[in-house]
Amino acid sequence: MATTPLTLIIFNFYLPQSGALPIPNLPIEAEEPLVFLLSAIPWVMAGGMVGVAGAGLVGLASGFMLGMFVTHSLFTPLEVAGLALIYDAAVRQCYRTGFFRWLRQPFVAAVLLSLVYIPVFLLIAFLSIPGILAERLDYALAQNWMQVFAKILPLYAAGFLAQLVYWIFPLLWPRPAKLTPSPAETSLQTRFMTITLPMVLILVLVLTLADWLVAGYAARQMMEDRLGNTTRIAAESVPYFLEAGQSFILNMATSDLVNLPDDAVEDELAYNIKAVSYFHQLTLFDAAGAIRGSYPQSSFSLNDLTDEEELAIGLAIKGIRLQIYTVPPASTETGGNISFIAAILDEAGIAQGVLLGRADLKINPFTQPALTALASLGADGGEGFILDDAGQILYRTSESTALSSMDLYIDKVNDQPVFFEDFSPTGTRQLVYYQPVVGRPWAVVATMPARVAQQTSLEIAVPLLAILGLFTMLAYLMLRFSLGSVTQTLKQLGGQATRIAQGELSSAAPVTGADEIGALGKSFEQMRLSLKARLDELNKLLNVSQGVAAKLDIYDAVHPILEAALSEDAISARAVLIQGVRMDIAGDKLVTIGAGPVADQFSHLDSQVFELMRQQEVLTIQNTTRVRRISSLDHQLHPAALIGLALYHENTYYGALWIGYQKPRQFEDEEVRFLSTLAGEAAVAAANANLYASAEIGRRRLEAVLTSNPEPIMVFDDKDRLLLLNPAALQVTGLIATPTVGLPAQEVVSSAELAALLTGPIELRIATREVKLPNGNIYHASVAPVMGENQQIGKVCVMRDISHYKELDSIKSDFVATVSHDLRSPLALMRGYTTMMSMVGELNDQQKSYVAKMVHGIEDMSRLVNNLLDLGRLDSGIKLKLSQLQPGVLVEQVINQLTPQANQKKIRLAFEPPEEELPSDLTADVALIQQALINLVENAIKYTKVGGEVIVRLELQDNKLAFQVTDSGIGIAPLDLPRLFEKFYRSERREAHEQRGTGLGLAIVKSIAERHGGEVVVESQLGKGSVFTLRIPLQEHPPVKPLVGMPQNKG
Structure with missing residues (x-):
């Protein structure tokens, strides 16, 4: 607010306006519009930043300053305050439509506000100027547009500045936090009115302006014609008047008049004035310029002559025959005088005297037509003038007009008629018609106040404006009432839609008629009926689906479907199904189910329909009397119409559903679609019953197999809860703690070791373990996953009593250990003597070959004995020698040890260190881990062809340290993978037998891994190589007994 006075001082300028018109009826000059460019900035900024009150x-303050120092109008404070409030409402509204989003932009709001301000400014201009209605209306509508531009230009400047603030400083210009629907969104009537009403108002405004301009043009044209006719009449009489005066004065200026005695001159002059009635003053001068006589003013003297007359008399004495001069009227007179000076010459052309005749324009009979025409303008406030060649007023119809007014027309002297606008000395705008006199440099001027033309234009425009306003009002009322009826109807339809959405489908739509609204109402009614029928169908389908889902008995599941299929004309609904949907039906007998008052009477058609529906999905018989196969059945009832539907589920035919009707009928698409849906539910029910029957039969068979199996078997779900166990499991002493179905495995079995095996992850392989029960027996427990749709859904545990086999294995191990130990000394002796044979004497090549073969055989036997002894120590469960393990150093030692062997086959042997840092507190039996890694790398080198590669990697996998050996060798056949880690097992492939071996290396690796609580797995593809992975847990594990059996690899 403090900046308001400052904005009125700086950056002000005038707009150029040529031909500007002043305010009517005020004696002031028209001023150029003054633009206060910054005057709107305070209240525009306040509207966006402060709020409505600010x-x-x-x-109000800005308007008060403008009103007091600039406009001097009481309307200005209210005008500016109103604009500020409207602008604040525009930029701070929170409506969400595109128009209102743009309206919140400060510059856009300023532009739209300027359009709203134009009619407001015109109204203020209309009310604030003096004059009659026509003058004010003409000034407001046609003469004030530069003032309008001067008013809205500051608004544009303020809007542009506010837009910059809006973009650059968004925190200063609040945005609405939540947008709400606009009035046009909440009401169709409001939306239509907001679209059409501005267009109608603009159209009315344009038509009003056009009507006013056209009426003004017509009134101006009429006024031009009137003034033009008047001035032409007056102008046509002036030459005749002058010519008559010349003729009369020449006829009177004769030598006889000069020769008369002085006492007879006055009588002669009196006679001439009375005889002609043209001059009102005649004066005779002698050759010296002295007055000889005058009439009717006998006392006429030289002092009564004007300067022009004195000059003219002197010229006449010199011989100029005729002269005419004008004498303007006095300030109290309306008409001037015309002086005719004629020289009286003798036969020699010498002036004997001069005759002066004065003619008064006001009373001269020759000027009365012109004066009468000019005087007729006075009835409407107009005036008429006769101007001489100098632009002086010779005649005026009104004494109120000052003689100085002749200055107004001096610059208008022309030889062509001119019609223009001008101002009187009192500031009244008037219309002027300037008509030159033909043959004389005189002119006739007629003026008429502009208000006469404005009043005429108002009289022309008012009827049209009244008709326009009447029609606009009628159109508004008709539009509002018609839209009201439409919106009322739409509200009723909206209420109907709400009731339909709430499920109230009993009441009909209240809209009637044949127009679009009536068609919409009929559509709503059809939608209600269709939706009601559809909901009824859905309710039936819901009940049917619930019955199908809840009941596995085919009779209980299908009977609701048949009941739902019975319509008004349906008297029978039957289902014919295959035998497999029930377990208690033997042979090939079909399962039939019926519903309806006479369903059983049509059972003889079941087999026919069953066979017909194998070849088609839908069978419709609109009139059965026209079908020979059905109508030819003697002494048997048949329906009048029939529709049958095949029951297919996943390309399996389960039977047919058919409905019989009492009368012939046309089957609509909706009815067929509904019955097809019921048929689909019946097919699902039949498929479920068939599956249930098959599953029940399979369950009974499985139960019989489990019951007859002498080995304990337990089945658990995916949550490790007991599902099933056979009688053999209950008979094993110390195996089952609580044989309750649904209990966790930890509570079902007594052995903690077996519980850990049952609850541990098994992924896609079979987990095995030897379990010793409290009764002393040792069982081989095998846990396999039960898979369903690529995910584990349970586990099955099979236990086999291997106590006898363990005793035999122990005896075998003792025997092998004893034999192996006893063989070491003979083998050493044989090796010594064999190597010493070359010392005894020279051996030939054949002998050397025999000795080499003996040495290789002894070395193979030694390796076998050492492997057997190592495997025996591992199987005996000796305590591990745990120490800190450095995996990277260990791998490098193994690679350095086996590099020469790899170089012999040109195999690239490399170590890839882990990307992440390995823990430093890993403990293991370093010698055993090294032995296992040597076996894996040596096997990889052995079965990799020349030029291949073997890569050793270290990784962390599921909290385990993994030694991964990857080769590009010959690969392992899928049939060899399950037995790969068994003792003495070797593949039957030719490529495998080309390499020497004992078949104990991988068994030793497996025993070492299991002694550390880890595992060894293999993935391989023929021709592409193999990947052996030895996993050792990071945390320290207590020694565990060796596992019997072998894991099934994923690959």
Whole structure:
């Protein structure tokens, strides 16, 4: 608010306006519009930043300053305050439509506000100027547009500045936090009115302006014609008047008049004036310029002559025959005089005297037509003038007009008629018609106040404006009432839609008629009926689906479907199904189910329909009397119409559903679609019953197999809860703690070791373990996953009593250990003597070959004995020698040890260190881990062809340290993978037998891994190589007994 006075001082300028018109009826000059460019900035900024109260106060203060120092109008404070409030409402509204989003932009709001301000400014201009209605209306509508531009230009400047603030400083210009629907969104009537009403108002405004301009043009044209006719009449009489005066004065200026005695001159002059009635003053001068006589003013003297007359008399004495001069009227007179000076010459052309005749324009009979025509303008406030060649007023119809007014027309002297606008000395705008006199440099001027033309234009425009306003009002009322009826109807339809959405489908739509609204109402009614029928169908389908889902008995599941299929004309609904949907039906007998008052009477058609529906999905018989196969059945009832539907589920035919009707009928698409849906539910029910029957039969068979199996078997779900166990499991002492179905495995079995095996992850392989029960027996427990749709859904545990086999294995191990130990000394002796044979004497090549073969055989036997002894120590469960393990150093030692062997086959042997840092507190039996890694790398080198590669990697996998050996060798056949880690097992492939071996290396690796609580797995593809992975847990594990059996690899 403090900046308001400053904005009125700086950046002000005038707009150029040529031909500007002043305010009517005020004696002031028209001023150029003054633009206060910054005057709107305070209240525009306040409207966006402060709010409605601040904007109103700042606008009121700004308007007060403008009104007091600039406009001097009481309307200005209210005008500016109102603009500020409107602008604040525009930029702070929170409506969400595109128009209102743009309206929140400050510059856009300023532009739209300027359009709203134009009619407001015109109204203020209309009310604030003096004059009659026509003058004010003409000034407001046609003469004030530069003032309008001067008013809205500051608004544009303020809007542009506010837009910059809006973009650059968004925190200063609040945005609405939540947008709400606009009035046009909440009401169709409001939306239509907001679209059409501005267009109608613009159209009315344009038509009003056009009507006013056309009426003004017509009135101006009429006024031009009137003034033009008047001035032409007057102008046509002036030459005749002058010519008559010349003729009369020449006829009177004769030598006889000069020769008369002085006492007879006055009588002669009196006679001439009375005889002609043209001159009102005649004066005779002698050759010296002295007055000889005068009439009717006998006392006429030289002092009564004007300067022009004195000059003319002197010229006449010199011989100029005729002269005419004008004498303007006095200030109290309306008409001037015309002086005719004629020289009286003798036969020699010498002036004997001069005759002066004065003619008064006001009373001269020759000028009365012209004066009468000019005087007729006075009835409407107009005036008429006769101007001489100098632009002086010779005649005026009104004494109120000052003689100085002749200055107004001096610059208008022309030889062509001119019609223009001008102002009187009192500031009244008037229309002027300038008509030159033909043959004389005189002119006739007629003026008429502009208000006469404005009043005429108003009289022309008012009827049209009244008709326009009447029609606009009628159109508004008709539009509002018609839209009201439409919106009322739409509200009823909206209420109907709400009731339909709430499920109230009993009441009909109240809209009637044949127009679009009636068609919409009929559509709503059809939608209600269709939706009601559809909901009824859905309710039936819901009940049917619930019955199908809840009941596995085919009779209980299908009977609701048949009941739902019975319509008004349906008297029978039957289902014919295959035998497999029930377990208690033997042979090939079909399962039939019926519903309806006479369903059983049509059972003889079941087999026919069953066979017909194998070849088609839908069978419709609109009139059965026209079908020979059905109508030819003697002494048997048949329906009048029939529709049958095949029951297919997943390309399996389960039977047919058919409905019989009492009368012939046309089957609509909706009815067929509904019955097809019921048929689909019946097919699902039949498929479920068939599956249930098959599953029940399979369950009974499985139960019989489990019951007859002498080995304990337990089945668990995916949550490790007991599902099933056979009688053999209950008979094993110390195996089952609580044989309750649904209990966790930890509570079902007594052995903690077996519980850990049952609850541990098994992924896609079979987990095995030897379990010793409290009764002393040792069982081989095998846990396999039960898979369903690529995911584990349970586990099955099979236990086999291997106590006898363990005793035999122990005896075998003792025997092998004893034999192996006893063989070491003979083998050493044989090796020594064999190597010493070359010392005894020279051996030939054949002998050397025999000795080499003996040495290789002894070395193979030694390796076998050492492997057997190592395997025996591992199987005996000796305690591990745990120490800190450095995996990277260990791998490098193994690679350095086996590099020469790899170089012999040109195999690249490399170590890839892990990307992440390995823990430093890993403990293991370093010698055993090294032995296992040597076996894996040596095997990889052995079965990799020349030029291949073997890569050793270290990784962390599921909290385990993994030694991964990857080769590009010959690969392992899938049939060899399950037995790969068994003792003495070797593949039957030719490529495998080309390499020497004992078949104990991988068994030793497996025993070492299991002694550390880890595992060894293999993935391989023929021709592409193999990947052996030895996993050792990071945390320290207590020694565990060796596992019997072998894991099934994923690959």
